[in-house]
Amino acid sequence: MKLFKKRTIALAIACAAALFASCRTEFEGEVEGEYADDGIKTEVGIDSSAAACSGWKKFYAYAFATGETEPLGAWPGTEMTALTGEYAGFYATNVTGIGSSEYSLIFHNGDGDQFDAGKFTKGGSWLWNADGDWSDNWRFETTVIADDPEPTDDEEDDGEVIDLTGLCIRGDMNSWGTSDTLTKNSDGTYSVTFKATAASMSFKISDASWTAEKTYGMGTIALGSEGELTLADGDNSNASFTGLTNGTTYKVTITPTSKKLKVVIEATENTENGNNSGSGDSNTSISLVEIETLYITGTLVGGWTEPGAEGSKAFTETNGVYSYDLALTEEATGSEFKIFTKSGWDNGYKASTTVTSGSTSKFESASDGNASATLAAGNYKLVVIPGVECLYLTVIPESN
Secondary structure: OOOOOOOOOOOOHHHHHHHHHOOOOOOOOEEEEEEOOOOOOEEEEEEOOOHHHOOOOOOEEEEEOOOOOOOOOOOOOEEOEEOOHHHOOEEEEEEOOOOOOOEEEEEEOOOOOEEEEEEEOOOEEEEEOOOOOEEEOOOEEEEEEOOOOOOOOOOOOOOOOOOOOOOEEEEHHHOOOOOOEOEEOOOOOEEEEEEOOOOOEEEEEEOOOOOHHHOEEOOEEEOOOOEEEEEOOHHHOOEEEEOOOOOOEEEEEEEEOOOOEEEEEEEOOOOOOOOOOOOOOOOOOOOOOOOOOOEEEEHHHOEOOOOOOOOOEEOEEEOOEEEEEEEEOOOEEEEEEEEEOOOOOOOEEEEOOOEOOOOEEEEEEOOOOOEEEEEOOEEEEEEEEEOOOEEEEEEEEEOO
16 A cells, blocks of 8 residues: 655655645544555545635646647546545546646636646646645555444435436536526436537526526446446536537437436537427527637837738647747737737727736627736736637646
8 A cells, every 4th residue: 555656856745745735634443545646546636725726616627738639628627526535625527538748737617717837747646736836646546444444325226316317418508597407308317408619617406596406416327338427515516518529419328227317428420409398599509719820019029910821929739728829028018909800990899998917818709999008027828719799718828
């Protein structure tokens, strides 16, 4: 049994002590196990007591690397799951489909607050701890030997199976509305279809009134694997689907037990809009901003060169995400710029607020006026993700 994997300097005793001191749940009994570090499985987590995320109610993780796919989905990435037991207060998510590159990670609350959490690589578990720094190999594959063990949560117990009659899937796929009602099948399962508009989509199963006893979430269900939902804990416990393709229609099949909902999502060949209940139009196709080539021009990048003309500056596109490396040799205070989705002076986009380091700004179509940025001297990566009738630009500071 090993509780800490030794690494040269990387994980000091003081850092490990601070990590476990941040656990706020009392635990009696013994814990056996090893860190889940097999060089393949990758996990990122955050201690909610870290100062950088003070007051957050939701925790999202977004990762990217040049030339690689986004392993946590397109922005906003994946909503992390609240852990329980000895890891109460921690939020974490597995990272799948990861390559051999070094990945940049952004933690955010889905409401405009975010910070750059550094970089991680494939294999092992990476935690942003209470001290505002990385701790690696933090997560256990554990066996808990309690002093007074409680009965296991047997899904096949003799309790009454959960009744989902009249409940809906409510989430990003239908603006959290009630138009997509679950349909009960002859085998006792329930199903519903929706069209994906992003690689990761948050949701809950609930009724029209968000009745606590009928609201299920708290799970991450990856395409092609079975997941579980339990009774949600308020608004902080959304479930999420990951690994989706924008524009693809998916079928969700739910098998209720007495305590949990088993959930499977699969792509369907049916490309028609609509839902199983026949009500509403929640799956009407949503079109993202079309980009031929994304340009940036203005005093922020050295001058107002016409987009597409000789000397103009363009973003690099990778799997629908656009990035531009910005190097500032001196402070830029109120420097103006604009983003264009094709050549020429038409199709320009600007933000209504000043862009700063670490910010995510919504850029909307505008024929007049410019965006502005206030940034210290240094290197930055500008990341743009197309939205519905808008663009989202995130400014990520990079180490020199």
